[in-house]
Amino acid sequence: MALNLVAKVHPVVFFTIVDSYERRLQDAHRVIGTLLGTIGVEKGAVEITNCFCVPHNESKEEVAVELDFAKDMYELHRKVNPNEAIVGWWATGHEITDHSLLIHDYYSRVTSSPIHLTVDTTLHGGRMNIKGYVSASMGVPGRTPGTMFAPIPVEVISYSPEIVGSNVTQKSKYNRQRLVEPTTDLHLISEATQNMESTLDVLINYVDDVLNGKVIADNYIGRELTRMVNQVPKMSATDFEEMLNTNMKDLLMVIYLSQLTKVNVSLNEKLTMLVATQ
Amino acid sequence: MGRCTINVVQLEGLALMKIIKHCHEEGAGNTEVAQGVLLGLVVDDRLEITNCFPFPRHADDVDEEDYQLEMMRHLRKVNVDHLSVGWYQSTQLGNFITTQLLDSQFSYQTSIEESVVLIYDPIKTARGFLSIKAYRLTPEAINTVQERDYTPETLKKMHLGYETLFQEIRLVIKNSHLVNTLLCELYEMMPSSEGKQFLDLGTMSTLDRQLRCLMEYVDDLSQEANKFNNYQRQNAKQLQDKHKFMQKRAAENAQRQSRGEPPLPDEDINKQFKPIPPLPRLEAMITSGQISNYCKQISQFCSQSLGKLYVAKALQHENK
Numbered sequence: 001m002a003l004n005l006v007a008k009v010h011p012v013v014f015f016t017i018v019d020s021y022e023r024r025l026q027d028a029h030r031v032i033g034t035l036l037g038t039i040g041v042e043k044g045a046v047e048i049t050n051c052f053c054v055p056h057n058e059s060k061e062e063v064a065v066e067l068d069f070a071k072d073m074y075e076l077h078r079k080v081n082p083n084e085a086i087v088g089w090w091a092t093g094h095e096i097t098d099h100s101l102l103i104h105d106y107y108s109r110v111t112s113s114p115i116h117l118t119v120d121t122t123l124h125g126g127r128m129n130i131k132g133y134v135s136a137s138m139g140v141p142g143r144t145p146g147t148m149f150a151p152i153p154v155e156v157i158s159y160s161p162e163i164v165g166s167n168v169t170q171k172s173k174y175n176r177q178r179l180v181e182p183t184t185d186l187h188l189i190s191e192a193t194q195n196m197e198s199t200l201d202v203l204i205n206y207v208d209d210v211l212n213g214k215v216i217a218d219n220y221i222g223r224e225l226t227r228m229v230n231q232v233p234k235m236s237a238t239d240f241e242e243m244l245n246t247n248m249k250d251l252l253m254v255i256y257l258s259q260l261t262k263v264n265v266s267l268n269e270k271l272t273m274l275v276a277t278q
Numbered sequence: 279m280g281r282c283t284i285n286v287v288q289l290e291g292l293a294l295m296k297i298i299k300h301c302h303e304e305g306a307g308n309t310e311v312a313q314g315v316l317l318g319l320v321v322d323d324r325l326e327i328t329n330c331f332p333f334p335r336h337a338d339d340v341d342e343e344d345y346q347l348e349m350m351r352h353l354r355k356v357n358v359d360h361l362s363v364g365w366y367q368s369t370q371l372g373n374f375i376t377t378q379l380l381d382s383q384f385s386y387q388t389s390i391e392e393s394v395v396l397i398y399d400p401i402k403t404a405r406g407f408l409s410i411k412a413y414r415l416t417p418e419a420i421n422t423v424q425e426r427d428y429t430p431e432t433l434k435k436m437h438l439g440y441e442t443l444f445q446e447i448r449l450v451i452k453n454s455h456l457v458n459t460l461l462c463e464l465y466e467m468m469p470s471s472e473g474k475q476f477l478d479l480g481t482m483s484t485l486d487r488q489l490r491c492l493m494e495y496v497d498d499l500s501q502e503a504n505k506f507n508n509y510q511r512q513n514a515k516q517l518q519d520k521h522k523f524m525q526k527r528a529a530e531n532a533q534r535q536s537r538g539e540p541p542l543p544d545e546d547i548n549k550q551f552k553p554i555p556p557l558p559r560l561e562a563m564i565t566s567g568q569i570s571n572y573c574k575q576i577s578q579f580c581s582q583s584l585g586k587l588y589v590a591k592a593l594q595h596e597n598k
Contacts, residue, residue: 010299011295011468012292012295012296012298012299014464015291015292015295015296015457015460016292016296018292018454018456018457018460019290019292019328019457021456022454022456023356023358024357025357049299049303053356054356055355055356066355069355072352073352076345076348076349076352079334079345080332081303119460121456123459127463128459128460128462128463130467155467156464156467156468158468159298159299159302160404161298161301161302161400161403161404162295162298162299162302163468164403164404164406164408165294165295165298165408166461166464166468168451169291169294169295169453169461172452172453172458173458173461173462181448181449181450181451184582185407185578185581185582186578186581186585188406188582189582189585189589190585193585193589232593232594237594240591244587244590244591247583247587248587250482251485251580251583251584251587252580252584254485254576254580255577255580258492258572258573258576258577258580259573259577261492261496261569261573262569262573262574265440265499265569265570266566266570268503269439269440269566272503272506272559273433273439275510
């Protein structure tokens, strides 16, 4: 039970957890489920790539989890991705209850040192806190040992397409109906350019302030700025013009060719239709 | 068959992320597509996709029907919408218009009226542009596939061309309020320096690949055009032969009449000259559709590359 574990979670896991919470039964206060993932090659990191919800009943005295359901779902998921294994379980809510201990016990039978992830969907304290825990036994040697949930850091990692997907989804925060419409490629580039422009404005303001003496110069920031400016490749003007023009000519030619092909194809169809039905 | 119109497909962030994850894990290197089922519901003219699950890749030891039923049964227990509203498929640089797609979407749309197929391009998304589109078969296409008759006459009657095979439906991504809160949290946790790869200037390799695929398809289409030309020529020749035979017959009959003998029996012309069946136009239509799709993609790609070049130019000027 290494205590220097780091939980690296993919965004899709959080989405599933929040969605399961939204679909919970009327009288359930929290939902639980299984975490699937891989125990990384590098020591001390567990990558959590998937999860699913498991129905359970909780009351003051007892807790009942549908273990058959959990097993079945795990088998189904394995058929799609045989690399994923059970690495722990998750629960919504902002604290660990006694029942958590029992559930954790079950999961420690299925895998060694399961990770427990809590996502605070009740927004206790105004934020959705995401925490991870491992169980560690504690107590005086010789007496009955107790278990403690030791917190571990939770990081978010994703594949590059996932980052792109989540960046697009992020925009739904800024819309009343929470809608995002995928835009054309060119639009994306123009947005990024505008972002760059505003960041550059902030930097220029900072530099002006430093030069005017309003802000004390910070050597570290100065060095970073020089590094950034030097990263723009320095080419002679003619070389750059040449490279720009050849690239542009290539692209324009390709656009022209593809338009030509489109027209050709549609002509082909109209002519065939005309000739064939004579 | 009742006409239902779907004007908007609403995709939940959760379903989108699941599709991305599945296609990414499936895709690495092999050319087969990753497929899965979409779950959701229909509200007025909106198709809401709330969840999805992937199909297992190696279907030898897994029965697809069973897997689907099992999965939907289990998901129903946790209150996930269990109404299947379509399916999704990954593609590589847009080469998804095939006969299999046509057939699969046809079977889906006949069993579930409102189903759509989501086409997701993992390669384009990895380069930084989220590429996911929703398609449905047009009613004309459905009628034609039902008849399995792709001769030019039927196509003209049904007004079906390669552009009216599929119709693209507007797609929006929607999140609930709680997910928005989650997104705020995630925004702070995610590394902010990544996700800028779409600003990369070195895009010639993708263009190269796309053009190669386009060339292959254009070759296919020209082969189809050749076949059609051959058919035309054969038809014309047959017509000529028929005419000659008829003329000979008529001349002989006239001769016999003049000699007072009974005319030769009028044989069935068609048995001698078997009519050549008209060519089915399905392959040609599919290839044309594929080509036009590629062209669209290429133009989009070129326009954004041009934009990037101008940005680079502006930076150079400032540096001087």
